[in-house]
Amino acid sequence: AQSVTQLDSHVSVSEGTPVLLRCNYSSSYSPSLFWYVQHPNKGLQLLLKYTSAATLVKGINGFEAEFKKSETSFHLTKPSAHMSDAAEYFCVVSDHDGGSNYKLTFGKGTLLTVNP
Amino acid sequence: DSGVTQTPKHLITATGQRVTLRCSPRSGDLSVYWYQQSLDQGLQFLIHYYNGEERAKGNILERFSAQQFPDLHSELNLSSLELGDSALYFCASSVGGGLDNSPLHFGNGTRLTVT
Numbered sequence: 001a002q003s004v005t006q007l008d009s010h011v012s013v014s015e016g017t018p019v020l021l022r023c024n025y026s027s028s029y030s031p032s033l034f035w036y037v038q039h040p041n042k043g044l045q046l047l048l049k050y051t052s053a054a055t056l057v058k059g060i061n062g063f064e065a066e067f068k069k070s071e072t073s074f075h076l077t078k079p080s081a082h083m084s085d086a087a088e089y090f091c092v093v094s095d096h097d098g099g100s101n102y103k104l105t106f107g108k109g110t111l112l113t114v115n116p
Numbered sequence: 117d118s119g120v121t122q123t124p125k126h127l128i129t130a131t132g133q134r135v136t137l138r139c140s141p142r143s144g145d146l147s148v149y150w151y152q153q154s155l156d157q158g159l160q161f162l163i164h165y166y167n168g169e170e171r172a173k174g175n176i177l178e179r180f181s182a183q184q185f186p187d188l189h190s191e192l193n194l195s196s197l198e199l200g201d202s203a204l205y206f207c208a209s210s211v212g213g214g215l216d217n218s219p220l221h222f223g224n225g226t227r228l229t230v231t
Binding site: 034036041042043044045046049090103104106108109 | 118120158159161172206208219220221222223224225
């Protein structure tokens with residue numbers, strides 16, 4: 001069975017400082033991993049996706065994530081936070097459900113606050 | 117804009133009632149997924165349809181049902197509503213049917229309040 005753990009429910013940073021949102025996963029197979037962002041009163045938007053190609057994945061809005069198989073981690077980073085980055089972030093693992101389908105498992109989310 | 121349209125945006129109803137949530141997927145997408153998001157449960161997968169057929173079921177209650185029509189829009193029916201059903205209900209669509217791992221595109225959700 002697969003699972004996702006977002007290690008922090010809330011992260012607070014100052015504008016212009018680095019962002020680190022941590023995610024660990026477990027999977028029986030070779031998973032794909034995603035980060036989605038949800039702004040208030042909006043649906044989730046795909047930030048980036050890892051599917052067994054390059055381990056360092058670049059996404060939209062300056063975000064990137066590194067897949068580390070040995071650590072079963074897929075942490076999301078950004079060098080310099082912007083006020084518009086304030087939102088909730090979800091780490092998602094996608095893997096075979098044992099049959100022919102992919103099954104998505106969402107983490108519980110990390111709320112990012114950016115202080116001026 | 118994700119291209120996924122959900123109506124209505126807000127719905128307020130009483131316990132015991134029945135409501136229908138509607139979703140139009142992004143043009144060209146054959147899959148529709150329904151999710152429920154609440155503060156205590158987080159984001160919960162309900163059900164997945166691909167090209168009109170049910171593909172996978174998640175934590176969907178028996179009081180809830182869904183279908184996907186030939187024009188690919190989908191409806192989620194919630195009946196005998198309880199206070200605990202108050203939540204944000206999201207629809208998402210993707211190109212594939214769960215076999216190609218394509219990313220999901222989410223609508224802005226329907227906020228259901230049961231009083």
